[in-house]
Amino acid sequence: MKHASHCRCDGVASRRHFLRAGTMGGLGLSFGLADLLRMEAQAGVGSSEKAAILIYLDGGQSHLESWDLKPDAGATAGEFKPIATNVPGIQVCEHMPHLAKQADKYCVLRGVKDALGVHGVGMQYVRTGNRPVPSLVYPDIGSVxxxxxxxxxxxPSFVSLPVSRTNQSTETPGYLGVAFGSFTVQEDPSAKDFSVRALRPPGGMTPERLQARRSLTEQLDTAYRNTDLSNDNLAGMDRFYAQAWDILRSAKIREAFELHRESAQMRDTYGRSALGQALLLARRLVEAGVRCVTLDFGGWDTHQNNFKMMKDTLLPPWDQGMAALLDDLHQRGMLQKTLVWSTGEMGRTPAINKDAGRDHWGAAMSMMIAGCGIRGGQVIGATDATGSQVIADPCTPADVAASALHALGIPHTKEYHTPTGRPIMIVRDGKVVEKMFG
Known part of the structure; x- marks a missing residue:
């Protein structure tokens, strides 16, 4: 997990900060983790059992090769055929056979419009629910x-699993500050020896040595307590470092990351791909109490070889893993309190270019969303005969973000304050898509 940290350069308090950071750093525990925990506590909100798993398809998934096929569109129809799902009247791509069997559990949004049509700011719009502006950086939904x-x-309340994140998919806590950033796991969960380095002490660090390090930290607290009380950045640090210690020593979070505890059959059900195992890990993390897990699965910018890429590389692991996640959550009674949202940042052009690819298209795209009271087995919205324009039940990325927060019991109209004291709603221009919950 990476967070920026700031240290005063004057006086005893900065010396204490240095010693503190050194003590915790020797255990592989960053100062930013304690910052994150401190700021979470300052939010002053109650606990909720609801959680979210957000899957970002970096590059822009083609709606025409996934949720909104147009087999009668002539030259722009593409190579794939629609297949029936377990819900009469709903069809999906033939290369999504697993998700076809789970259609009763999710809602397809075929009427999403006004995406920005470019990668960086387009994904920021989807991830925050706000159109990017130069004067302010909005927080990711995960940070909210x-x-x-x-x-x-x-x-930790927010964990990020960047399976294959592109450089243009930037996760940020924005004006909320780095303390509400994610605990980011860089290791590949499909690797045979997968483990999270940030959660294991350096080699040779016994429980006795861990306790000795903590005792040293407590002595430093006592020695410099009076000088710290005037420093807002350090006051009350004891309690928050104690939480950081709790994470380091928490058997529950370590066990959540231990995928080998799952049966071989369950791991095979999700698929042994990096995405499949990350989705299984996301379920384990939510089960352990993590409130939001984000996954980035890139490669969807199919300007070239769109059909081959979709058929061979992109759709199979996503289809298998997503279907397994939905069914697994349902079987465990978790889907009713876990939001699952899968989306790219844009759609793709109806026109097929000379390289057998589809280019950027912001006028129409599709998303899938499920759980937390969202009614499955329905399609909301429609596009015209070629998938070019939305013609029924339009909504925007801001509307979907507002709806996702609503499902989690968080009013999107709630106001925060920027560092300059300016009040601002979480999602400024969105409105809840009521049909999702009908």
């Missing part, structure tokens, strides 16, 4: 959930 929903002791 982290602020609003606390996790059990020893469990």
């Amino acid at each position: 959930i982290s602020k609003e929903r606390t996790s059990p002791q020893g469990i």
Whole structure:
């Protein structure tokens, strides 16, 4: 997990900060983790059992090769055929056979419009629910959930699993500050020896040595307590470092990351791909009390070889893993309190270019959303005969973000304050899509 940290350069307090950071750093625990925990506590909100798993398809998934096929569109129809799902009247791409069997559990939004049609700011719009502006950086929905929903002791509230994140997919806590950023796991969950380095002490660090390090930290607290009381950045640090220690020593969070505890059959059900195992890990993390898990699965910018890429590389692991996640959550009774949202940042052009690809298209796209009271087995919205324009039940990325927060019990109209004291709604221009919950 990466967070920026700031240290005063004057006086005893800065010396204490240095010693503190050194003590915790020797255990592989960053100062930013304690910052994150401190700011989460300052949010002053109650705990909720609801959680979210957000899957970002970096590059822009083609709606025409996934949720909104147009087999009668002539030259722009593409190579794939629609297949029936377990819900009469709903069809999806033939290369989504697993998700076809789970259609009763999710809602397809075929009427999403006004995406920005470019990668960086387009994904920021989807991830925050706000159109980017030069004067302010909005927080990711994951950071909003982290602020609003606390996790059990020893469990981070926001975890990021960048399976294959592109450089243009930037996750940010924005004006909420780095303390509400994610605990980012860089390791590949499909690797045979997968483990999270940030959660394991350096080699040779015994429980006795861990306790000795903590005792040293407590002595430093006592020695410099009076000088710290005037420093807002350090006051009350004891309690928050104690939480950081809790995470380091938490058997529950370590066990959540231990995928080998799952049966071989369950791991095979999700698929042994990096995405499949990350989705399984996301379920385990939510089960342990993490409030939001985000996954980035890139490669969807199919300007070239769109059909081959979709058929061979992109759709199979996503289809298998997403279907397994939905069914697994349902079987465990977790889907009713876990939001699952899968989306890219734009759609793709109806026209097929000379390289057998589809280019950027912001006028129409599709999303899938499920759980937390969202009614499955329905399609909301429609596009015209070629998938070019939305012609029924339009909504925007801001509307979907507002609806996702609503499903989690977080009013999108709630106001925060920027560092300059300016009040601002979480999602400024969105409105809840009521049909999702009908």
